[in-house]
Amino acid sequence: MEGAGERKRGVRLCCVCKKARASVKRPKTLDHICRECFYHAFESEIHQVIIRNSLFRPGERVAIGASGGKDSTVLAYVLSKLNRLHNYGLHLFLLSVDEGITGYRDDSLETVHRNQVQYGLPLKVVSYKDLYGWTMDQIVDVIGFKNNCTFCGVFRRQALDRGASLLKVDKLVTGHNADDIAETVLLNLLRGDVARLSRCTSITTGEDGPIPRCKPFNPNLDSFITYAYFKRLDYFSTECIYSPNAYRGFAREFIKDLERIRPRAILDIIKSGENFRISTTTKMPEQGTCERCGYISSQKWCKACVLLDGLNRGLPKLGIGRSRGSVGSENGNESKVEKSIQGKQCGTLDF
């Protein structure tokens, strides 16, 4: 809008440097800027987030969760650049999880392998097969296409933590766009997860745990995609073959619609999430450790152990949905248990 007066023979000039041709419209301010100014703005936004929240200390070992997708590729690129530029003094690593999904993860892992060379960052891959003895392909064979994302999500979270501890890193960073976080706020609101609702907007989580996680997202809504596109970054952009209409997609569609009407809605959702004051009388899950594997868990067994136990016992639907019974003590008539679980419709969507 502002650049309207600076048209020169139909070519709009960048409203920052006023020299180069503008090629990007920034979603928040609607300013038209050129590529170089866009790069600069994008990188300095992330730098500001890192400095403001003092995310890192010199000498720290930091793992970047790398899926090969646009967000993590951009984060890896920008973080390694900023590390050099501003002398953060960080030792950066790429950490990937191999879920064992043929036709999806094997291809995206190749991208990560190329990134390893391109950015000169050491890479560690942890696989579901090694950690749990099951690949996602095998799990889907057993459970089908419904609820498989529950397994994948729970296993991935733990796999990232295990990989990070193998790398002996101090922090784990993950690539998130502002709309990912807005989406998470909405989803937590929709499904009644008060504990996550209260912490999903904070940049650093799990500070009391072994390895804190942070998500230095860009608060100015500049799309990671635009950055990746202009920088010609090597990323993998296929959707997972097992989640054609996962529940998250519902919320994502809604957010896209919102963005069309009002771009700043995404930031407003995050702002709302930050300003929610959860009543102190609300019962929050108490954090303990899993009796089986020692991972952080609010229950006797962590979710991954419950799911894995179900898989290994041939009861893959154990631990999905609302059944809150403690699994470890269920030694009764197994065939009966199976029957009652099979009889129950798998309608509870664990999104």
Place this chain on the structure above:
Amino acid sequence: MACNGSGCQSGVCYKDEDVTRNQPIKSEETDSTNPTKVCIKCKLNDAVSGYGGIDDGRFCADCFKTNLFGKFRFAVTSNAMITPTDKVLVAFSGGPSSRVALQFVHDMQERAQRNFDASRDRSLPVFAVGVVFIDESSVLSIPSNEMEEAVEVVGEIVSSLVPPRKDLHIVPIETVYSADSGEGKESLANVMNTVSDPTGREDMLLCLRMLALQKVASEYGYNRIVLGSCISRIACHVISATVKGQGYSLPADIQYVDARWEVPVVLPLRDCFAQEINMLCRLDGLKTVKFSTGPGSSINGLVSSFVSLLQEENPSRESTIVRTAGKLTPFQFNRIPEIIDGNVPLATRRRQKRYNLKSNESVSSESFCPLCNSPLHKSEIVDWSNMDSHRSSDLFNKSCCSSCQFQILPSDSTSMEQFYMDLPRSMVGRAKQVSNGKLSLLREQIQDFLLSDGEDET
């Protein structure tokens, strides 16, 4: 306690146990053998379905109605919404929710009247009920014949709900201006035309509507305003308020009681689903009014279609949303203010005290947005000492919440000035209160040391 386990030889206990053990099994058997579904409550009539929620298809028509009325009555009594001495104003838009609210309030009043007539000492008076219908045709483009028809229908509905008699107030929205209605209409049109954002227009109308309700209530001496907001409506509000960045003030709007206004507002249908309400209207043939205004491309419209999509997918989604948002800390004004007046029967006061006790945790807020009256987050409260401009329109702009600033207020200074001039005086008056807020906060802190209650001395 006396007979625990093996020590007890008397056959009575044993028999008792046997009976209680057998009962549930029996009822399970009848359930499973019967192909046509019988109401789970009375076990007599056939169950009806179509009212949504998790109970859909479980109750017969009568039990469904009793159940729905029960939800209403529980909300009313457990929050001390209506007490015998009250004068209640039902905000009736003509839609199904407020129609049901009106019906239920009437049913309750009718019962109270019967009890009053039957009681010997007549100690508990019957609460009074009035109905208000706001004519918004000067803001929305409603065909005049439709509005005339609606007014007629509303009149018929209210006159059918007797005895006890109910006053009906039909008021144009421009009543928020104290000047004569012609001038008010013009100012109102100016204000609404300045708001360019479609969502902002809808929300502005909402603010004005509340202002009009408050005005009618205080003019005619009502001390409660009943809104028909149902759980579906509140779920939509939770999401749209989140989308508009109102996460801080959101809990204020979704409680049973909202006493931040001069006349407290109560939401007795907070636990009823829209589908249940529609079902009741169908079953009892309750007449409703619908205007032919097309849905705009606003955030509110987008949210409500999103929520109804989710509700279709999962019949308890709306209540999950409201329950989650219910975990957010409410504000101090989210309860009926306690009565100190000695004329009120002791029983009433005692009841109120008991129910008010549970809201022990709340946030006190002393600054409100002059436009939408939502409590302001500390980041939205202006430091007046740093204000460089002294134009009252600028001061007004600065004292609004960030959501109103974005979607309602004009961005340039000249249109802001015009907008400010055209606003109802009661909104402008609120802004002045905000700028005095800091002073009153100070007063609050030193209250224990002040000897006089008067403002003038300070």
